Amino acid sequence: MRIPRIVITGVGFVTSIGNDRAGVTTSLRDLNTGIERFDMLPGTDLPVKVAGTIKDFDTTAIQWAAWRWPKGYKFPQETLRGMPPHGLYALCAIEQANADSGLTSSEIASEETSLFCASAGSPRLLRYYANQLHDSKGERVSPMSIVSSIAGTLNFNLGAYLGIKGAVAGFSSACASTTQAIGYACDEIALGRQRRVLVVGGEDVNFDSLMPFSGMRALSRQSDPVLASRPFDVGRDGFVGTGGAVALWLEAAETAQARGATIYAELLGWGQSADGTSVAQSDPDGRGLALAMHRALRAAKVAPQDVSYVNAHATSTQAGDISEARALRSIFANSGASPAISSTKALTGHGLSLSGVMETAFCAVCLAEGFVPGAANLREVDPACEGLNLPRTSLPSAPRIVVKNSSGFGGSNVSLVLARWES
C-alpha cells in the first residue's frame, strides 16, 4: 500500500504576535514581541507582571454577548453561547484557515474530514460556574456551563459549528497536546481513514488560566517584556503565559493537489515518547525528547545532518531548557549536525496546549516564506545549554527540513518533521 504524502494547506492565527498570517510572518521575521505588561488582577500587585496578550479582542466579561472582536468576523449566536474566550479566538483562526485552504463548506462538513482539538478548558468560567452552584446551594447554574468551560469545549463547539462528520477528538497531554494531535492526524490520513484533518488549539489568557502555574514557580517574575521570556539564556527565570488560538489544515497531498490548493509544507513524519519520570519536570537528561526526535527522524527518513532548523519547545524555565538542550545535543551535535535552533516562545510566550499547533504553523510559514526566526531575547547562553546553534537574528535562508519539538506534563514528548514542499 502506498502511504499518502501529507501537507499543510491552510493556517489561521489569533496570537500574541499577530491576528493573521501577514502579521505573524512579520513578527517572526523581525522578532517583534507579543509580550507586554498585563495587569491580570486589577487592584493587586501580582508577582507576575507580563503575558503574551491578545490584541484587538476584549473577552474580559463572563457574558459572551459583551465580548468584542475585530471587524469582519460574524458568528452565529448559537455557536457563541457555548464558547469560552479561547473559543472565540478559535472561530476567528478557523475562518482564516478555511479561507486560506480554499476548502468549501461541503468539503469541510464531509465524512472524510476530521477535527482534532486541544485546550485546557476555561478555568475562569469553571470558577465562575462553580461559584454559581455554591452560591445557589446547587439550585442554579448556566445550562452552557459544562460545554463552555471544561477541557473539550473546543471539540464540542467547533465540531457542531463546522458540521464535522469524519471524527472529532480532543487531546489532553498538556503542552504536547496539539503536537500530538497533528501526529495522530497524520496517521489518520496515512491510514486512508480521512482525507483531511483540522487541528485547532486554544487557550484563555487571564488570571485564572495563567496564575496557577505560579504555584509551581514556573512563571517569570520579570517586569520587562523583552527580558521575561529568554529560552536558553542564563538569566531566564520561568515562562511567560499566553493564549489565543491557531487552526491548521492537514490534507492528503493528492487531494490537495487535485483541488489546486496552495501547499505550505509537507509533514514527513512524527515521533513521540514518554519520560516515565516526573509528573511535571522533564527528564533532566532529555532522554525522552531525544527518543521522540529520533523516532520522528526515522519515520521521516531524514538524517540529523539534513535538518535546517529546529523550533524548540524551550519555554524559558531552568530545568526544561537544559533538558531540551541535552536532547538536542544528543541527536544533532553527536551526529556532527548543527541546525539553527530557536524557541519562538521568546516572542509569543508559552501557549500551553496551543503551543504545538501554533509553532507548527509558524514553521509552515517559515518554510513557505523562506526564513528562519532567530533566538530572540538571547543575550548570554546558559553554559548548560551550550553547543547549540542559536542565531540571534532571523536568517534569510530558506530551510528545507524543520523539526518541531513539544513536551508536556507527565513526560509526553512529541517531535514533528516538516519539509519545504516539492511536488
Place this chain on the structure above:
Amino acid sequence: MITPAVAKQRSAESLNGFPPTVVSAYLAFAERGDPVDLDIVVLGVLQFYIVKKPGTPLIALPGSTRLVEDLGCDSLTMMDTVFMVESLLDVKLDDAELPKLKTLDDLRNYLRQLVVLTAVS
C-alpha cells in the same frame, strides 16, 4: 422581590451585553414592581436567546405566538432563558410546569404569578 441595589449589581454582572431596554426594565421593575416591566424583562431575555430573531420584538407579538412552532425555541434557548430569569428575579421555575408553557402569554402569565407568589412566601 429583589431590591433596587441588588438589581443594579445583578444587571451589571448578568445583563452585560443585553439590550438597554431589558436592563432599564429590570431596574424599573425592582424599583416599582410594575408587571409591565416584568414582561419586558422576561420576553427581552427570551428574545436575546432566540437563535433566529423574529422581525418584531416579542413584546409586540400576539400573546398566542407559540414558543417552539412560531419562534423556533430549542431546549437550550429555553434553558438559557429560565436560568437568566431565575438569576435575575430570585425565583425558581417549576420543572414540571416548563413543558406546559407553549405561548408568549403562557410564559408571561406564569412569571407574573410566580414573582407574586415568591414575594408573598
